[in-house]
Amino acid sequence: MDFVKTVLVTGGAGFIGSHFVCSLVNRHPTWRIINLDNLDYCSNLRSLEAVEDRGNYTFIRGDICNPRLVNHIFATENINIVFHFAAQTHVETSFIWPSRYHQTNVEGTQVLLKSAFEARVEKFIYVSTDEVYGESLDKEFDESSPRRPNNPYSVSKAAAECLVLSYWERHMFPVIITRSNNVYGPRQYLEKVIPKFLSLLQLNKKCTIQGTSPQSRHFLFVDDAVEAFHTILARGEVGEIYNIGTDFEISIVQLARQLIQMVRHIPHTELDDWLEFVPDRPMVDLRYPLNCQKLRRLGWKPAVSWKEGIRRTVTSPCLTSPPTTILVTMRFRCAAGLLVR
Incomplete structure (x- = not known):
C-alpha cells in the first residue's frame, strides 16, 4: 500500500504518546505511523496492543540520542510529520541526574531536529510542558509569558524549546511547540x-x-490532550506555541x-x-494556570x-x-x- 503521509512519533510507547499513536493509526488508515521508542522504564508496548498488527503501524526500538539511527530513519522512511514526545519527565529524578535529562531532552531533540531539517519534513511538533513557565499564584500564563523554569526537568524542556524555535527563526523550518497541563x-x-x-x-x-x-x-484527561494534538496538526500555524490546558x-x-x-x-x-x-x-512550583484561548480559537476545548x-x-x-x-x-x-x- 502506498501511504499518503508518514508520521514519526517519538516516545510513542509512553503514556501520552501511546494514546496518540493509537488514535493516529485508527483515524488515518492511509497514513503510515512510525513509533520510535527506546523502551525506557516508563514505556509499555502493551499500551499499543490494539494497533500492533495494523498495516499502517511500525515500531522501531531506538534512542533519539543515536544520530546514526535517527539519520537512517529520516533517510529511508520518507517522514512528513514529526511528533516529538520522547523525554525524561520525572521531576524528582531530575534533581539527582540532571545530566541525563539534558542528554535526552536537549541533545536528543537536537539530533532529531537536525535530521528532520535535512530531510525537509513538512511539520515538526515539539511536546513541551507548562513547567517551563515556573509558578504563578494568580496570573494565567499565555504563550508570550517568559520561561522561568525551576527544576532540572523544566530547564531541559525550556532549553529544547529554544533549539526548536531557533530552527524556525534561522531557517523557517516549520515547527510548532505545545505546552500542556498535567495529563492523566x-x-x-x-x-x-x-x-x-x-x-x-x-x-x-x-x-x-x-x-x-x-x-x-490543573488536570487534563488524556483523550482531551490527544484531541488537542489532532487539532494542532490540522489547523495549527507553524512557528507558534500552543497552551493545552483546562480550567x-x-x-x-x-x-x-x-x-x-x-x-x-x-x-x-x-x-x-x-x-x-x-x-x-528542593524546589516546588505551587501551580501552573494556563490561558488556552489561542488553541480554543482553533476549535478545541476539553470535553x-x-x-x-x-x-x-x-x-x-x-x-x-x-x-x-x-x-x-x-x-x-x-x-x-x-x-x-
Whole structure:
C-alpha cells in the first residue's frame, strides 16, 4: 500500500504518546505511523496492543540520542510529520541526574531536529510542558509569558524549546511547540501523582504528600490532550506555541482525599488518616494556570469532565491490577526517596 503521509512519533510507547499513536493509526488508515521508542522504564508496548498488527503501524526500538539511527530513519522512511514526545519527565529524578535529562531532552531533540531539517519534513511538533513557565499564584500564563523554569526537568524542556524555535527563526523550518497541563488517564506510569496514589491505596498504604505548601494542579484527561494534538496538526500555524490546558484545578491534598474515598470508601471524617506528609523536594512550583484561548480559537476545548475522567482512570484495568514488575519499581523508588510530581 502506498501511504499518503508518514508520521514519526517519538516516545510513542509512553503514556501520552501511546494514546496518540493509537488514535493516529485508527483515524488515518492511509497514513503510515512510525513509533520510535527506546523502551525506557516508563514505556509499555502493551499500551499499543490494539494497533500492533495494523498495516499502517511500525515500531522501531531506538534512542533519539543515536544520530546514526535517527539519520537512517529520516533517510529511508520518507517522514512528513514529526511528533516529538520522547523525554525524561520525572521531576524528582531530575534533581539527582540532571545530566541525563539534558542528554535526552536537549541533545536528543537536537539530533532529531537536525535530521528532520535535512530531510525537509513538512511539520515538526515539539511536546513541551507548562513547567517551563515556573509558578504563578494568580496570573494565567499565555504563550508570550517568559520561561522561568525551576527544576532540572523544566530547564531541559525550556532549553529544547529554544533549539526548536531557533530552527524556525534561522531557517523557517516549520515547527510548532505545545505546552500542556498535567495529563492523566488510563495506562499512566506509577511515578506520576494520580497512578501513584491509586497504587499505594491498592497496596493498603497511605498517600504521600510532599511538604506542607498548598500545591495544586490543573488536570487534563488524556483523550482531551490527544484531541488537542489532532487539532494542532490540522489547523495549527507553524512557528507558534500552543497552551493545552483546562480550567479544572485541585489541590494535591484534596486529590488524595478524593482518591482515598473512591478506592477505599473511607468515611469523610477518616480521610486524613490515609495521608502521610513527607519532606518536600528542593524546589516546588505551587501551580501552573494556563490561558488556552489561542488553541480554543482553533476549535478545541476539553470535553471530558473531571468526574468522568477520574472515574475512567480509577476503574482502568491497568491500574486495578498493576504488573508486579511495576510495583517493585515503585516500591524501590519510594524507598529511595524519589517522590512523585
